[in-house]
Amino acid sequence: MAKQLTSEALPVDLPGVKRTRKKTKDTDNLTGYLFIMPFLVGFIALTVFPVAMSLYLSFTDYDMLGQASWIGMENYQRMLTDDNKFLQSVKVTFFYVFTAVPFRLIFALAVALLLAKVMVMKGLYRTLLYLPSVIGGSVAISVMWRQLFGNEGALNSILAQLGIPTVSWLGDPAYAIWTLILLYGWQFGSSMLIFLAGLKNIPASYYEAAQVDGANAWHRFIKVTIPLLTPIILFNVIMQLIQGFMAFTPSYIIFEDGRPLNSTLLYVLYMFQRAFTFFDMGYASAMAWMLLLVIGIFTALIFKSSSYWVHYESEGDK
Amino acid sequence: MYKRSTLWTLIMTITLTFALAACSSGGNEPANQGTGGNTTTNTVDSGSGGEGGDVTLRLMWWGSQTRHDLTMEVIKLYQEKNPNVKIETEFTGFDGYWEKLAAMVAGNNMPDVLQMNFGEYMTQYAGKDVLADLQPFVESGTIDVSKINEGLMESGQANGKLLGIPLGMNALTVIYDEQMLKDAGAKVPDLNWTWDDWKAAAEAVHAKTGEYGTQGFETGNVFEYYARQHGQKLFNDDATGLGFDDQLLADYFQMTFEQQEKGTYPTLDVIMQHEAIEDQLIVHGKAPFDFRWSNQVVALTKAAGRPLKLAPLPGPDTAKGMYLKPAMFFSISKKSQQQEEAAKFIDFFINDVEANKIMNGERGVPVNDEVREAMAADLDETNKMIFDYIDLIGENSSPIDSNFPPGSSEVLAALEEVNEQVMYKQLSPAEAAAEFRERAESIIARAK
Numbered sequence: 001m002a003k004q005l006t007s008e009a010l011p012v013d014l015p016g017v018k019r020t021r022k023k024t025k026d027t028d029n030l031t032g033y034l035f036i037m038p039f040l041v042g043f044i045a046l047t048v049f050p051v052a053m054s055l056y057l058s059f060t061d062y063d064m065l066g067q068a069s070w071i072g073m074e075n076y077q078r079m080l081t082d083d084n085k086f087l088q089s090v091k092v093t094f095f096y097v098f099t100a101v102p103f104r105l106i107f108a109l110a111v112a113l114l115l116a117k118v119m120v121m122k123g124l125y126r127t128l129l130y131l132p133s134v135i136g137g138s139v140a141i142s143v144m145w146r147q148l149f150g151n152e153g154a155l156n157s158i159l160a161q162l163g164i165p166t167v168s169w170l171g172d173p174a175y176a177i178w179t180l181i182l183l184y185g186w187q188f189g190s191s192m193l194i195f196l197a198g199l200k201n202i203p204a205s206y207y208e209a210a211q212v213d214g215a216n217a218w219h220r221f222i223k224v225t226i227p228l229l230t231p232i233i234l235f236n237v238i239m240q241l242i243q244g245f246m247a248f249t250p251s252y253i254i255f256e257d258g259r260p261l262n263s264t265l266l267y268v269l270y271m272f273q274r275a276f277t278f279f280d281m282g283y284a285s286a287m288a289w290m291l292l293l294v295i296g297i298f299t300a301l302i303f304k305s306s307s308y309w310v311h312y313e314s315e316g317d318k
Numbered sequence: 319m320y321k322r323s324t325l326w327t328l329i330m331t332i333t334l335t336f337a338l339a340a341c342s343s344g345g346n347e348p349a350n351q352g353t354g355g356n357t358t359t360n361t362v363d364s365g366s367g368g369e370g371g372d373v374t375l376r377l378m379w380w381g382s383q384t385r386h387d388l389t390m391e392v393i394k395l396y397q398e399k400n401p402n403v404k405i406e407t408e409f410t411g412f413d414g415y416w417e418k419l420a421a422m423v424a425g426n427n428m429p430d431v432l433q434m435n436f437g438e439y440m441t442q443y444a445g446k447d448v449l450a451d452l453q454p455f456v457e458s459g460t461i462d463v464s465k466i467n468e469g470l471m472e473s474g475q476a477n478g479k480l481l482g483i484p485l486g487m488n489a490l491t492v493i494y495d496e497q498m499l500k501d502a503g504a505k506v507p508d509l510n511w512t513w514d515d516w517k518a519a520a521e522a523v524h525a526k527t528g529e530y531g532t533q534g535f536e537t538g539n540v541f542e543y544y545a546r547q548h549g550q551k552l553f554n555d556d557a558t559g560l561g562f563d564d565q566l567l568a569d570y571f572q573m574t575f576e577q578q579e580k581g582t583y584p585t586l587d588v589i590m591q592h593e594a595i596e597d598q599l600i601v602h603g604k605a606p607f608d609f610r611w612s613n614q615v616v617a618l619t620k621a622a623g624r625p626l627k628l629a630p631l632p633g634p635d636t637a638k639g640m641y642l643k644p645a646m647f648f649s650i651s652k653k654s655q656q657q658e659e660a661a662k663f664i665d666f667f668i669n670d671v672e673a674n675k676i677m678n679g680e681r682g683v684p685v686n687d688e689v690r691e692a693m694a695a696d697l698d699e700t701n702k703m704i705f706d707y708i709d710l711i712g713e714n715s716s717p718i719d720s721n722f723p724p725g726s727s728e729v730l731a732a733l734e735e736v737n738e739q740v741m742y743k744q745l746s747p748a749e750a751a752a753e754f755r756e757r758a759e760s761i762i763a764r765a766k
Contacts, residue, residue: 064420065446082760150591171587173742260586261742262735276417278728279442 058286063279075286086287088262089270096177096266097244100184105236108188112195113225126193133189141183142253146170149179173263176255180264183250191236198232199225230310238299245295248272267291373659376429378408380415385680392673396666403659423448428651430660434482436473436644436718438726441557443649444476445724450650451479455661462669465686469717473644476720482647483664486682489642489711490543491612492516492629498606502526507629509636509714513573516607516632520582523606531582532607533599534589535574537737538730540609543631544570546716547639557723560758564751571740571747578741586741596621612704613645613682619700628707630714640715642708645682683708725765732757 033040058075062068079086111129118125135141148154149169156166169175202225210220226233248268251258257273258265268291275284379389386409393405408429410418416439422428428448434440443449452474455461461483463471474482492507499506503526504519520531535541542552544566551561577583584592584599592599595614599605601622608618609631619626630636648667650660667673671692674684679701684690690705697705723729736754739745745753 063442064424065442065448146591151587168585168587171585171590257731257734259590259738261738261744277731278725279416279420 054285054288057282058289060282062281062285064281065279068282071282075283076290078283079286079290085262085265085270089258089265089267092177092258092263092265093245093247093267096181096184096247097241100181100247101237101240101244103181103185104188104240105191105233107185108191108236109195111188112192112199113221115192115196116199126196129192130189133187139253142250145179145183145254170254171260173261176260176263180247180250180254180266183254184244184247191240194232194236195229198229202228227311228313231312234302234306234310238302241298241302242295245291245298372402373656374404374406375431375656375660375663376406376408377431377663378419378429379433380410380412381433381680382411385409388677388680391676392667395670395673395676396663399666400662403663405663426653428653430651430654430656431648431663432651433485434647434649436482436647436720438722438730440474440476440482440647440720441722441724441726444479444481448652449481450652450654450657451481452483452650452661453480455657456480460658460661461665465669465688467642467685467687467712470642470644470685473718473720474647482644482649483668484644484647484685485668486613486645486679487642487685487708487712488611488613488645488682489640489708489715490539490609490631491615491707492631493600493608493610493615493618493626494629495600495603495606496625496627498523498527498603502606504606507632509630509710511629511632512634513632517573517577517582520577520607521580524580524582529603530584530588530599530605531577532584533592533605533609534584534586535609537734539611540631541567541570541733542719543639546641546719547631547633547635549635549638551719551721553719553721553723553726555721557721559723559762560755561721564748564755567751567754568747571737571750574737575740575747586738600626611643611645612707613679615704616679616700625699628703630711637714638716640711641718642711642715643718644685679704723762723765725761728761728765729758732761 057068059070059072060068061071061074115122115125115129146153150156151166151168151171153169155169159166167175169179206224206228207220210224215223246268247266251264251266251269252272255264258269267287271284271287271291274280274287377393379385381389389409390407393407397403397405408418415433419428419432423446434443434449452461456463463483466484467487470484470487471480474480474484494507496506499519499522502519502523504522505511505515507515507519516532522531523529524531538552545552545562548562548566550563550566553559554561574583578585584605588599591597595601595617598608598618598621600608601618610618612628615626615628630640633639648664650657650664654660668684669686669689671689674686674689675693675696677684679693683705684693694702694705733754736745736750736757739753740747740750
């Protein structure tokens with residue numbers, strides 16, 4: 001092994017051989033490119049090209065049937081100045097994201113903390129708790145949600161039994177969005193698993209040390225668990241924020257058109273309507289880029305803020 | 319425990335993947351999940367082992383499973399009679415159909431024969447000049463339309479060309495539960511009943527049973543009728559704006575809103591929770607009236623499991639308001655290389671008695687008068703009632719309005735939203751009418 005290395009390293013120092021080696025390097029690269037070619041072709045044809053195309057289309061008026069005609073910034077201008085439904089969808093989406101994401105994360109963390117204590121049948125519990133995330137986007141869930149929250153649904157029957165006045169959960173614009181937020185929270189599985197992994201990585205010796213110093217359970221949670229979990233929290237916050245902004249399926253399958261009174265008109269649902277109901281492809285593309293921009297800004301802000309609250313153990317003395 | 323750089327890389331990778339997916343697929347993916355991706359491509363086996371298939375036609379339609387099954391049988395019959403023709407089929411539900419068709423047009427990959435819808439869709443496709451003019455085939459006799467109601471044939475015209483051949487006839491109708499009305503001592507509707515009779519009957523049933531007096535309306539359809547019966551139109555003649563006064567729409571909103579407040583007209587959340595045909599209020603004896611298209615009566619009666627009856631929409635001036643609607647068209651792609659063969663198939667589809675017996679009125683009442691007569695003897699109760707109703711409306715109706723401007727599907731969506739605002743008491747009927755005009759005009763102006 002060592003001999004081989006030497007014999008290969010040797011020609012590097014010889015000027016005459018250097019050229020040959022460079023040539024070899026080029027063929028090596030070519031082989032490399034050939035190896036990743038299947039990926040590259042797919043990546044360029046299915047990702048880079050559509051992305052570039054959507055950027056171009058966002059400056060055009062395009063209905064799929066005719067030719068795209070260049071209209072400059074008009075789509076963006078109309079979005080910001082002349083489309084109440086767009087503003088409504090932005091309002092709904094911000095409310096949804098900033099309610100549903102914390103809700104899911106807190107819930108996921110709480111369940112993860114409990115699950116970390118469970119010693120028997122861990123796998124079973126984990127699987128069961130993860131299940132809602134797997135079936136979340138399915139039509140079956142929309143049917144179930146309608147059954148649960150319908151006027152004659154399970155929740156209202158329980159309320160009626162208890163003598164509490166019933167509410168039209170799906171029909172009242174004030175409540176409809178909450179059923180979606182609840183649904184989002186219920187699908188906490190992936191965040192929970194990540195939290196769980198993070199919790200398992202906190203050495204037990206830290207807790208023992210804290211306990212010896214007289215810290216109670218609350219102090220241990222605040223002073224040990226949370227700081228050591230901050231990188232995980234950062235990861236989860238960003239992932240969930242992005243997922244929240246891009247939420248589409250639940251609203252589409254439970255409320256269809258964002259009813260009642262556009263109170264569940266999530267951004268991506270409206271984008272979908274513009275694209276595939278009204279064939280306003282240029283405008284929809286512009287909306288997609290606007291969404292990318294907003295997600296980018298929020299992600300950047302969170303990253304910027306992370307130096308103040310995220311604790312990296314490996315840079316502990318910083 | 320975690321290196322900052324590792325975490326960064328991980329997050330950036332996943333973020334980018336998500337973000338890129340957001341712009342490239344633009345919500346297309348979830349939609350496919352939502353509709354179950356139920357598109358099927360198929361070739362009907364004619365049993366001849368594919369021998370001598372000189373011509374291959376591509377045919378696409380939307381519809382329910384029943385329609386798919388029946389259409390496949392008709393195609394099989396056609397292939398038996400024309401062994402040189404092979405028909406490839408593609409079908410999907412209504413929801414995904416227009417997305418698929420638009421993508422096909424953009425990709426220069428349209429089927430030879432395709433199902434087309436009246437109104438805003440026909441307007442849109444006519445404007446893009448992607449459908450073949452069928453007039454030459456009618457003149458050459460390839461497509462025989464001599465047995466078809468002339469007014470109905472006109473509905474397939476746009477921009478001075480014949481772009482679609484109607485496949486069936488439809489009309490708006492009031493489906494009613496006679497027993498429920500009689501039990502409440504309410505008047506049973508007839509050709510001369512009016513909106514006041516409707517209100518009185520709905521209120522009587524509500525007072526007697528505590529159930530609703532009616533199912534809610536699809537605003538676009540019922541208001542269009544309402545405008546027509548008052549001598550106005552949804553859109554103006556040159557399709558550049560609305561064709562009615564604000565007062566008329568305000569009156570309509572006032573009427574339905576009052577009924578909602580009286581408890582006879584269901585609130586929107588109730589309507590929303592009874593959308594599927596088997597969940598309809600009338601199916602479960604929770605309302606005596608239901609307003610819808612006549613070709614849906616078969617499914618509704620089947621779900622109800624008891625006889626229901628049909629009446630025209632309430633008067634006055636019923637005949638001015640009512641119209642026969644082409645349930646749907648077959649059109650031919652302008653780029654099709656086999657327009658002649660495609661035309662032959664359409665001719666078979668509308669004029670062949672056997673084919674229409676197989677379809678059994680699934681695409682609306684057959685358009686060919688002779689076919690209709692030939693079928694009359696074997697019809698079941700429900701279909702007989704629908705055929706009779708269509709005959710009645712044929713004599714008591716005015717031509718359909720086809721002056722839909724570009725952007726009209728968005729205008730109709732806006733009408734539905736404004737209606738919601740009235741029903742949720744966010745706008746008064748008069749405010750809503752003004753709001754709708756403003757929105758409609760801006761949509762039409764933009765779509766031009």
